[in-house]
Amino acid sequence: MNVGIGSSASGFDDLSRSEVFALLGNERRRYLVQYMTSVDPPVELGELATRIAAREHGIAVARVSSCQRKRVYTTLQQLHLPKLDEAGIVDYDADRGLVDRTERTDDLAVYLEVVPDEEFPWREYYLALGAVFAGVTAALWVGVYPPTLLSTLGWATVLSVLLTASAAVQVLRQRRTRLSAAEFGPDPEEE
Structure with missing residues (x-):
């Protein structure tokens, strides 16, 4: 089953349900999509890495160590951002170290909406x-x-x-x- 997420520069119009879940199957990618929908882009890769590291460790942004930041920065740069860019979810400019939203970012974020345990049916x-x-x-x-x-x-x-x-x-x-x-x-x- 395909879910309409709009068209992308990568040449396909829809992502299959399994592709959506594969993209969102990693916690860092989920945090990345959530953060990108809550700020005005573009966002510098360094700031994105710091914010995600803070979220992962449950600490304030100012308390993120350089080791924690570097670990997130490296995986974002080498793995997660290229994957999301290829799927048209974000626009990643590796040369400038900037990440921007696309039309698909908000569409994918719908899958991440919080549903509390006591959610009304x-x-x-x-x-x-x-x-x-x-x-x-x-x-x-x-x-x-x-x-x-x-x-x-x-x-x-x-x-x-x-x-x-x-x-x-x-x-x-x-x-x-x-x-x-x-x-x-x-x-x-x-x-």
């Missing part, structure tokens, strides 16, 4: 909401009480408000669970 909720809408519609067609207490326009208003409010709550909850640049540690100047 939105699919099931919308399925149940659709069943309620269908039930109210059927009751209105037949003229059954109590749906006939409100006019058809009244029910349309109630159901529209319910759907819009549900979607708004879902959007707000999802925004709270998204990873942000803050999770990669504060800027060195802030410490």
Whole structure:
């Protein structure tokens, strides 16, 4: 099965599900994609390595040792960035040491969204909401009480408000669970 991630300079339009999971199968590549979607690119390779090292070790950016940074820097430079660049996920300029987002970066980041353990089952909720809408519609067609207490326009208003409010709550909850640049540690100047 292919997942549409847009076109790329590498000549293919879609990545297969297994290619997406292979690209995201490495923690450093996941951190890289997450970080790139949370900052304004381009990002220098050195800064990217420092941020990822801080995230891997659970420490502040200012506390990353040169050894930790170098280890991440080397694997990014030699392995991860060329692989993501080839897939069109990032635009890596090895000569200048700069990494930039592409249209595919955000598309791939969708696979990394955080889903908390207590996540509300939105699919099931919308399925149940659709069943309620269908039930109210059927009751209105037949003229059954109590749906006939409100006019058809009244029910349309109630159901529209319910759907819009549900979607708004879902959007707000999802925004709270998204990873942000803050999770990669504060800027060195802030410490």
